[in-house]
Amino acid sequence: MTAKGSATRQRIVEAAAAHIREHGVAATRLDDVGLRSRTGKSQLFHYFPGGKEDLLVAVAEYEAQRVLDDQQPYLGALDTWEAWHAWRDAVVDRYRQQGEHCPLGVLLTEVGRQSPASREITRGLLREWQEQLRRGVAGMQAGGAIRPAIDADRAAAAGVAGIQGGVVILMATGDITHLESALDLFLDHLHGRPQP
Amino acid sequence: MTAKGSATRQRIVEAAAAHIREHGVAATRLDDVGLRSRTGKSQLFHYFPGGKEDLLVAVAEYEAQRVLDDQQPYLGALDTWEAWHAWRDAVVDRYRQQGEHCPLGVLLTEVGRQSPASREITRGLLREWQEQLRRGVAGMQAGGAIRPAIDADRAAAAGVAGIQGGVVILMATGDITHLESALDLFLDHLHGRPQP
Missing domain, CATH: 1.10.10 (Arc Repressor Mutant, subunit A)
Structure with a gap:
């Protein structure tokens, strides 16, 4: 082209x-x-x-890429606690601004469920997102900042789920507290806080 | 009537x-x-x-009630670790069986966003669900089983978000791992596990 x-x-x-x-x-x-x-x-x-169906797949790709781009440069370099907290704040700010028109929301409730091809794009986004979080957790574990007994891949999956749930609740109710609480519980868990 | x-x-x-x-x-x-x-x-x-609009509100009420009923009797009596884990397993089993036709999914992506009245029902469900989790956390804190420094209300909000995100991912991809991981991270965090 x-x-x-x-x-x-x-x-x-x-x-x-x-x-x-x-x-x-x-x-x-x-x-x-x-x-x-x-x-x-x-x-x-x-x-x-293929007309509208083809176009919807392209829109799903576009929105999926935006979901990841919106979290950069933090998501790709989660190698200090400062980076993790900057990422958390970036996610909250972004969704606070975009409200229910955020790319993730559009993907989950509109274009991402339209066809097998767009479902595959949603799956690919989730895999890539989870993988970047997993790498962040594993890197922090290698540096001794996160407990080795935490399963990095499952923690990353839980992190992605918490964000998605927070965004869906934001879309349904306008309330961002659940998104913030989900991110905070995720980070507290990685930190091992609060101390017993 | x-x-x-x-x-x-x-x-x-x-x-x-x-x-x-x-x-x-x-x-x-x-x-x-x-x-x-x-x-x-x-x-x-x-x-x-009011025709279809009225009927959609009644369906939203019906599905919201099912979301809570599906989690009973566990959700209303989260006063031991056994009860928490039985609740976790009941949620996973229920969504595994129902797949994308689960009441919560229907509420979040279909009937729950149709009108101000149905959005208010979704909000009410989330409040009630979060409140039952909060009571469970607070009761366990009173008994000394959960660290007092955990904010029961925000933890409950994060728990609800994690489940919703897991269900939305299940609906979009057919994969239940995110729901399980979200529930496990939530319970691990309440437990204070893994130990450092």
């Missing part, structure tokens, strides 16, 4: 993502995406031969 | 809930519910004057 082609494709995906965030998948038609991205029908089908 | 009236209303709500679980809210019409519950249109509107 040429640079120009790839920019056009990206413009279409971003327009579709924005429309879905505002109106939901069911209420998003190709015509809406065409209007919003100033793209004609033949161009839409050039980039997405 | 007479006993017979109340049984009819319940039959309608259960039919609507079953149809929504199988087909989603968007694809559920009053006609489907009428057919499934063997109820005529005039009867449907007798019990639910």
Whole structure:
């Protein structure tokens, strides 16, 4: 794909993502995406031969990438407690700003469950996210900062679950306390706090 | 309402809930519910004057109550470690059986976000659930089994978030590991395990 082609494709995906965030998948038609991205029908089908279904998969990829990007540079370098706490604050701030229009929410309740292909993207995001947390825990264990008896992979899975649950509750109720509490319990557990 | 009236209303709500679980809210019409519950249109509107919107609120109430009932008798009596672990196993078993058709999933991604009234029901469920966990933690603290420095209310909020996230991941991927890991990390943290 040429640079120009790839920019056009990206413009279409971003327009579709924005429309879905505002109106939901069911209420998003190709015509809406065409209007919003100033793209004609033949161009839409050039980039997405399968139409809406293809486009939804591309939106799922886009939102999944944003979920990870939003947590960088912290998530990729969880090698000190300062980095862990900066990551925690970045996650809370990001979701506080984005509310129910966050990429993760859109993925979980809209585009991520539409087809086997988009479910596979959701699965891939979860794997990658969990793996980056696991690496952080394992690295801290190697440095002696986290108890070796903690199972890094299962702790990482629990961390991802707590964030997802906090975000879903935020979307359903507008209350961010559960997200904060889940992150704090996760970090307290890694820290081994409170001391008995 | 007479006993017979109340049984009819319940039959309608259960039919609507079953149809929504199988087909989603968007694809559920009053006609489907009428057919499934063997109820005529005039009867449907007798019990639910506002039509589909009223019925969705009743389904949200029904599913929210099931979420709590599914965790009993354990959730209401978390006064020993045995009770906590029996509760943990009951939650995992229940969601393993129900998969993506579990009441909590239906509430979070379908009926619980449809209207201000159903969002209020979701909020009420979360409050009640968190309160029962909080009481369990506080009781164990009073008996000396859980460290007093743990904030019972925030721990309960984190526990609820972890379960919700685990269920959402189960719905999106079919994998129950995140739910199990979230519950295990929550219980390990309450236990103060692993020891340093």
